[in-house]
Amino acid sequence: MPSKRYIQQAQDSFFGHYLYDQLIPKNHFYRKLNEIINWDRFTKALIEYYEGDDEYGRPPYDPALVLKMLFVSYLYNLSERQTNIYVNENVPAKYFVDLAIDKIAPDHSTFTYFKKRLIRNVNLDVFKKYVG
DSSP states (O other): OOOOOOOSOOSSSSTTTHHHHSSSSOOHHHHHHHOOOTTTHHHHHHHSSSSSGSSSOOOOOOOHHHHHHHHHHHHHTTTTHHHHHHHHOHHHHOOOHHHHHHTTTOOHHHHHHHHHHHHHHHHHHHHTHHHO
């Protein structure tokens, strides 16, 4: 069975965590949010709803990254396009969604496809076991 693969957006870029450690205070809201919520469990729950289960075809974005971006969108009442701009221009937001400092956020259309996939395939009960 092939291993899981995603579009490489993670913080393991040339700059690593060094810049984030220098720029974002330890008590920043986004740091605390990442400590409180285990976002990886959402990846495991949602990836099965991707066509090919991310094992073949074009590599998808990590579902946790997209979910975090939608959370930011909800938190600040931003449109999908505004969220894309916000994350690309805001270093703490980039840290929160696990983007490398030198990477760009997924396009706004990624959010549309992600939400349609969830509406079409996911019963909200799947989240109840992860929340609470």
